Amino acid sequence: MSNPISLAFKKAKEEKRPALLTYTVAGDSSKKQSLEILKAISNYADILEVGVPHNTPVADGGQIQTSAYRAIKNGIKMNDIFKIVRDFKKSKNSKPVIFMGYYNMIFQYGENNFLKKCKKSGVNGLIVVDLPWPENKIFSKKCKKNSINFIQLLSPTTSNKRLKSITKDSHDMIYYISMLSTTGGKLKVSPKKILANYNKIKKISPKKNCVIGFGITEKTISNFKNTDGLVVGSQICKEITRSLNNRQNPVINVSKIVSKLRKKIS
Amino acid sequence: MKLKKGIPVIDQGDRLGFWGGKFGGNFVPETLKKPIEDLEIQFNKLKNDKNFIKERDKYFKNWIGTPTRFIKLNNLTKHVGGAQIWSKVVSDANGGAHKIYNATVHCLLAKRSGKKVIIGDTGAGYAGKMLSMAAKKFGLKCKIFMGAKDIKRQQPNVKAMKKNGADVIPVYSGSQTLVDAVSECMRFWVANCDTTAMCVGSTVGPAIFVRICGWSTSQISRELKVQLLNEFGEVPKKIKLYNCVGGGSSSFGFWNEFMDYDKKQVEFIGVEAGGPSKSKRHAAPLTYGSKIGILHGAAQYVNQNSDGQIEETESISAGLDYPGISPLHCFLKDTKRARYTAASDEEALKAYQIVTKYENLRPSLEPSHAFSVAIKEAKKLSKDTVVIINSCGDAYKDRGILEKKLGKKYVKSN
Numbered sequence: 001m002s003n004p005i006s007l008a009f010k011k012a013k014e015e016k017r018p019a020l021l022t023y024t025v026a027g028d029s030s031k032k033q034s035l036e037i038l039k040a041i042s043n044y045a046d047i048l049e050v051g052v053p054h055n056t057p058v059a060d061g062g063q064i065q066t067s068a069y070r071a072i073k074n075g076i077k078m079n080d081i082f083k084i085v086r087d088f089k090k091s092k093n094s095k096p097v098i099f100m101g102y103y104n105m106i107f108q109y110g111e112n113n114f115l116k117k118c119k120k121s122g123v124n125g126l127i128v129v130d131l132p133w134p135e136n137k138i139f140s141k142k143c144k145k146n147s148i149n150f151i152q153l154l155s156p157t158t159s160n161k162r163l164k165s166i167t168k169d170s171h172d173m174i175y176y177i178s179m180l181s182t183t184g185g186k187l188k189v190s191p192k193k194i195l196a197n198y199n200k201i202k203k204i205s206p207k208k209n210c211v212i213g214f215g216i217t218e219k220t221i222s223n224f225k226n227t228d229g230l231v232v233g234s235q236i237c238k239e240i241t242r243s244l245n246n247r248q249n250p251v252i253n254v255s256k257i258v259s260k261l262r263k264k265i266s
Numbered sequence: 267m268k269l270k271k272g273i274p275v276i277d278q279g280d281r282l283g284f285w286g287g288k289f290g291g292n293f294v295p296e297t298l299k300k301p302i303e304d305l306e307i308q309f310n311k312l313k314n315d316k317n318f319i320k321e322r323d324k325y326f327k328n329w330i331g332t333p334t335r336f337i338k339l340n341n342l343t344k345h346v347g348g349a350q351i352w353s354k355v356v357s358d359a360n361g362g363a364h365k366i367y368n369a370t371v372h373c374l375l376a377k378r379s380g381k382k383v384i385i386g387d388t389g390a391g392y393a394g395k396m397l398s399m400a401a402k403k404f405g406l407k408c409k410i411f412m413g414a415k416d417i418k419r420q421q422p423n424v425k426a427m428k429k430n431g432a433d434v435i436p437v438y439s440g441s442q443t444l445v446d447a448v449s450e451c452m453r454f455w456v457a458n459c460d461t462t463a464m465c466v467g468s469t470v471g472p473a474i475f476v477r478i479c480g481w482s483t484s485q486i487s488r489e490l491k492v493q494l495l496n497e498f499g500e501v502p503k504k505i506k507l508y509n510c511v512g513g514g515s516s517s518f519g520f521w522n523e524f525m526d527y528d529k530k531q532v533e534f535i536g537v538e539a540g541g542p543s544k545s546k547r548h549a550a551p552l553t554y555g556s557k558i559g560i561l562h563g564a565a566q567y568v569n570q571n572s573d574g575q576i577e578e579t580e581s582i583s584a585g586l587d588y589p590g591i592s593p594l595h596c597f598l599k600d601t602k603r604a605r606y607t608a609a610s611d612e613e614a615l616k617a618y619q620i621v622t623k624y625e626n627l628r629p630s631l632e633p634s635h636a637f638s639v640a641i642k643e644a645k646k647l648s649k650d651t652v653v654i655i656n657s658c659g660d661a662y663k664d665r666g667i668l669e670k671k672l673g674k675k676y677v678k679s680n
Contacts, residue, residue, distance in 0.1 A: 055440055056561060056576045058452045059295040065439055078573050103293055104560040108574035130293040130560065135282060157300035157459065180297060181457045 004096040004124050005149050006172045008046045009209040009228055017265050018225060020044065021211055022258055023100060023233030025051040025067040026084050027076030029244055033251065034071070037240075038088045040255035042095045044262040048088075049127070049231065052081055052101030059129050061184030063234040066241055078109055082121040089122035098125035098151065111139060115146045125149035127175060133166045144171060151175050154201060156189075167205035175231070176201060178214045184234030187215035191223035198227060218257065222264045232261055269601040271526045275518075275594060276477040283473030284565070286600060290593035292472045294563045298452075301459040306474045308379060313481060322371060326485060329403065330366050333489035334358035336497065336654075341624035342641070349506070349647035351640065353627060354490050356516065357660040361396045363630075364516040364658045367482040369396040369465060373404040375478070376463035383407040383458075386465040387451040389416055389444030389512070390585030390632065391423025392659060393467030398432035406463075408432040411451040413443040416584045422663045441578040444512075444588050448562050468513025469592035472563035476593055483519025486656065491523045503531060504651040508640040509658070510632045511536040511606065512549065512585050514592030516658040521604070529603060535643075536595060537636045539579075539586035540608035547580035550608040551591050552599050561590040567599075582611035582667065583631035585659065609638040615671055617641060618661065622676065630659035631667065 002010070012019035022045040028034050038048055053068035053076060060068065085097050099118065106114045106128065118126070126148060131139065133152060140150035152170040154163060155177040167174060176198055179189040194212065201210050212224055213231030224230055239257050243250035267286040270278055279285045283292050292302060312318040326332045335355040343351045356364045369386070376384050384406045388394030394410035401408035410427055414436045417424055427434050440446040448466070455464040466475035469483075494501050507524065509517035517536050524532040538550030548554060551567040559568040561576055569577040569589040581587040598604040609617070614631055617638035622628050629637055636655050644653045661668065668676050 054575065056445060056449050058449055058562065059297075059456055061453070069439065072575060102560070104570070104574040104576075107560060108557075108570070108572065129295055130563065132292070132294060132296045132299055135292065153296040155295075155297040157297050159300060162299070177297060180460060182453045185457060 003147060003149065003172065005047060005098070006209065008096050012046050012229070015266070018227045019046040019211070019229035020262050020265060021047045021049055021229055021231040022236055023049040023051055023231060024236055025053050025064065025071050026081040027053060027071030027074060028067040028237070028240055029070050029250065030074055031076065031080050031084060035084050035087055036251045037254055038084070039091050039093065040251050041258040042093045043255065044258045045095060047096045047098060047229070049098045049100045049233070050081070050085060052078070052099055052105050054102040054105060057102060059182055061182035061234060063184040063237040063241070067237040078105060082117050085123055086121040096124040097122060098127060098149070099123050100127040100129065103128050103131045111142060115142060115148060118148055119146050123148065125151050125173065127151045127153065129153070133162070133169060137169065140169065140171070149173055153177060156180060156197060163201065164204060167201065167208060170208060173209045173211065174201065174205070176210055176212050178212050178216070181214055183214055185215055187220050191220070195224065218260055218264065221261055225265055230265065267597070267600050269525070269603050275522065275525055275597070276480040279473055285593050285597040288558065289566055289596040290473045290476060290564045292563060293560045293565070294472050295456055297456050298459060298472070302472055302474055304379070305375070308375060309474060309478055312375070312378070322374060325370055325374070326367070330360045330370065331358065332485065333493065336490060336493035339625050339627070342621065345624050346641055346644050349644040349651035349653040350649065351644055352652060352654045353657045354486065354520065354654060355627065356486055356656055356658040357629070361399050362660040362662065363392040363396065364483055364486060364519060365392040365396040365467065366400070367485050367519070368467070368479045368515060369393065369400040371478060371482040372397070372463065372465035373400040373406060376406060377404050379463065381406070381461065381463040383409065383462040384465055385409045385411070385451055385454055385462055387411050387444065387447040387467050389413070389447065389467070389587055390583065390630070390659070391416065391420040391427070391663060392585060394432070394434070395423045395426045397465055398427040398430035401432065402430045409454070410434050411437055411447045411454065413437050413441070413447045415442040416444065416447070419667060420584050420663055421666060443579070443584065445576060445579070452562065468515040469518050469594050470513045470562055470564060470590060476564065479515050480518045480522065480594055483515050484522040486516070486519040487521060487523035490520070501527070501532070502652045505532045506535060506643070506651065506653045507532065507656070508535045508537060508636040508653065509656045510586060510635040511538050511552070511591065511595060512588050512632065514595045516656055518592065518594050520656040525603070534598070534604035535639065536604055536606040537639045538606060538608040539581035539583055539635055540610040541580040542582070543610040543612050545580050547578065548608065549579040549581045549587050549589065551589065552595060552606040553608040564593050566590045566593050566596050582614060583635065585630070585632040586635065607639055609635040613638040618668070619672065619676070627657060628661040629657040630661045631664050632659050633657045
């Protein structure tokens with residue numbers, strides 16, 4: 001039995017390329033516009049990460065913070081975010097959606113309610129930045145019961161012992177953080193080293209789809225063609241900010257970037 | 267939920283770092299798991315290591331200057347006319363506040379683990395000032411994250427940090443106060459944890475930081491216990507310990523040694539910042555019944571909206587201007603060991619005026635909150651009750667605000 005996230009990876013693999021995952025913040029710069037952006041970039045991306053904005057993010061760099069603060073300032077609420085996903089899922093080019101955010105938003109909504117609402121809206125997976133293993137054991141089981149992928153994160157500081165336990169407890173997809181950095185940092189580690197770590201993970205857990213994120217941009221993405229998937233976030237958020245500052249349409253500009261990213265790995 | 271006797275409160279958390287099963291924990295990005303675990307192993311070993319304790323005590327005594335004074339405020343006692351009012355003058359400590367204990371311990375730990383850089387957050391600027399002092403003393407490079415709004419209102423401490431060679435990094439995100447400074451500091455640590463040690467400036471953050479800070483500031487109550495025995499020959503029958511609570515480091519340290527006493531004998535009163543009396547905003551999550559949420563890696567009572575966005579706080583005192591509160595205090599509240607209340611900006615200012623009028627003591631705006639409630643309650647208490655206020659900071663840093671609010675004479679007379 002395959003879920004939509006695994007199918008997306010399978011399809012990319014058949015096309016002999018990594019899956020392209022994008023990250024945009026829900027409600028940036030408005031509810032309507034963020035939905036339009038999702039619809040536009042889903043022509044080129046395989047899986048869409050939708051950031052749930054939080055105002056005390058401990059792992060996000062400047063670009064994503066700017067997007068998140070903009071969305072919050074414009075009044076985005078948790079229920080609006082669910083609605084954006086539901087509307088997006090009705091569109092013809094709909095792709096799997098993964099929520100990425102911080103645990104307090106889930107905690108306040110109530111874990112069970114949150115998952116119910118995810119299921120109803122069509123959210124396929126969750127990345128909870130500040131709910132690491134083993135703290136996430138119970139919640140990730142709940143996700144599985146609701147057919148929602150709980151995506152475990154791995155980082156260069158993760159010990160081998162942890163790596164084994166985490167991958168064992170992970171679902172179909174895992175996320176490797178390329179370097180010690182907040183999101184949007186410059187790639188300060190050589191692609192070779194990142195790929196060595198990536199291969200180490202794949203060796204331990206060959207069947208799981210492993211994506212690499214942090215520091216992936218138009219400039220660096222082609223170094224990682226032989227992977228399961230790649231996440232681009234900050235560059236997209238930056239482009240939204242740039243477009244707004246120049247009074248241009250972010251929807252067009254962002255979809256141009258995502259189309260370029262796709263070409264670079266195809 | 268129960269407080270255990272005979273076990274230090276900092277060690278009463280469970281395997282995952284939760285006090286009472288629900289406060290604290292480690293809500294951190296995967297990248298920080300390893301450095302936090304390393305710090306846990308190091309601290310758990312060293313806190314029972316005789317040589318390390320000896321080293322700590324040497325610096326506490328010769329450099330920080332222990333013990334700080336324990337004095338009776340005779341004039342204030344007479345003026346109020348009720349309980350005896352005493353003060354533990356923790357602002358005597360090198361640098362002028364209790365933050366020096368935690369800063370010193372973190373630098374000792376960083377030194378031992380071979381780290382060359384130490385980073386920290388600051389609100390009132392004391393945590394930053396003390397960390398910059400300790401870093402200089404121990405030969406570490408130092409970066410301090412501080413909200414842009416706080417940089418403006420606490421200039422004397424900013425100058426001190428720079429003089430000590432620290433980089434002061436202004437934080438412009440969010441409300442530009444302590445909450446954003448802590449976030450930014452944690453973000454920097456995420457990106458640099460292989461070379462850099464982090465000092466969280468209060469008993470907040472992931473569990474290990476709560477524990478290290480509580481362990482460090484407990485020096486205050488260790489001293490006080492000895493001073494009480496010297497003064498009264500015993501721990502008096504009725505004591506009330508008043509302390510302001512922002513993150514909660516000075517109050518926890520002021521109370522820790524007395525934890526196992528019955529609260530009828532030694533009562534703890536924590537005073538939060540109620541904010542301007544006309545404003546709905548405050549920094550008093552325990553007093554005003556805020557819900558449990560996650561902030562900076564720990565579950566705690568925290569000011570937030572129904573979605574879980576952290577709310578902006580408002581207080582005249584930068585040191586108390588924090589939407590959350592230490593998990594230790596959540597635990598002490600729910601086990602009913604401590605009582606919490608709030609004082610408004612105006613009440614704190616009034617208390618500052620009263621104290622400085624009657625005594626040769628000038629508490630900063632933070633302890634002025636505690637003085638306000640203590641003065642009010644002492645009136646109604648008997649003469650054999652010993653009211654003690656922790657004067658944990660000196661008002662020098664508040665010169666600008668005091669001059670603006672009360673006029674020049676309150677600054678000049680200092």
